Amino acid sequence: MAAANVVSSPTVSVDARLNPKALYALEAALVSVLLLALTLAGFGPWFHEGLALALTLGSMGAAVPAMALAHRAGHELRRDPRQLGGGLAKAAVLLAWGGFLGSGIINNLVLYLLFPLFWPVLVGLIIARFALHSGDTRGEDAFLATFDRSSQHAPCQRCGRPTHLDSGSWRSDRWYCPGCASPPKGVSA
Ligand SMILES: [Zn+2]
Numbered sequence: 001m002a003a004a005n006v007v008s009s010p011t012v013s014v015d016a017r018l019n020p021k022a023l024y025a026l027e028a029a030l031v032s033v034l035l036l037a038l039t040l041a042g043f044g045p046w047f048h049e050g051l052a053l054a055l056t057l058g059s060m061g062a063a064v065p066a067m068a069l070a071h072r073a074g075h076e077l078r079r080d081p082r083q084l085g086g087g088l089a090k091a092a093v094l095l096a097w098g099g100f101l102g103s104g105i106i107n108n109l110v111l112y113l114l115f116p117l118f119w120p121v122l123v124g125l126i127i128a129r130f131a132l133h134s135g136d137t138r139g140e141d142a143f144l145a146t147f148d149r150s151s152q153h154a155p156c157q158r159c160g161r162p163t164h165l166d167s168g169s170w171r172s173d174r175w176y177c178p179g180c181a182s183p184p185k186g187v188s189a
Helices: 020-041 049-079 086-106 109-114 116-146
Strands: 153-155 162-164 169-171 174-176
Touching: 020 049, 020 086, 049 086, 049 116, 086 109, 109 116, 116 153, 116 174
Parallel strands: none
Antiparallel strands: 153 162, 169 174
16 A cells, blocks of 8 residues: 555554653643642632742643743644643643733732733743744645645655655654655654
8 A cells, every 4th residue: 555655653552642741741730720829729818928929820831841841842732633631731721821910910029920020021922932933833724734634644845755654754843755855763753
């Protein structure tokens, strides 16, 4: 069935599996929300400012790796459509934003983000983020659009040769067959 011009799988392909980064992202996001909940539970006659600050900073600190992991998981899930965890990654992003903003409002750190002086910095960061990612998602979008689910092949984005998911690799945010990907390096995710 496999044509001579097709790069097939070297091994038997594995069934759908959960993306570990999506799971870690959800765990970190839950820690962030839990610390926020503990802070809220501490309000009352026994309120301790130092403890509240520590808890909210911990909550914001946990939200950052949660968002970063969910972001990486999103890329990995687009690059390997067999993996599961897209829902977990989305839930992690929502929970992490909730924990980050909730804690940031309590300890007033979010107020700094609302200063008009800070807005040009914010706009710059957003532009930089999308500029860095435009090529990234273009390659992934093209890969997904041409990926064949039943044969698990997608054409190499350099030479166009249909390449199995377990045989090709990502170089500079593009899907390459083994021939185009040389010199071989570590697997990028
Ligand atoms: Zn190629």
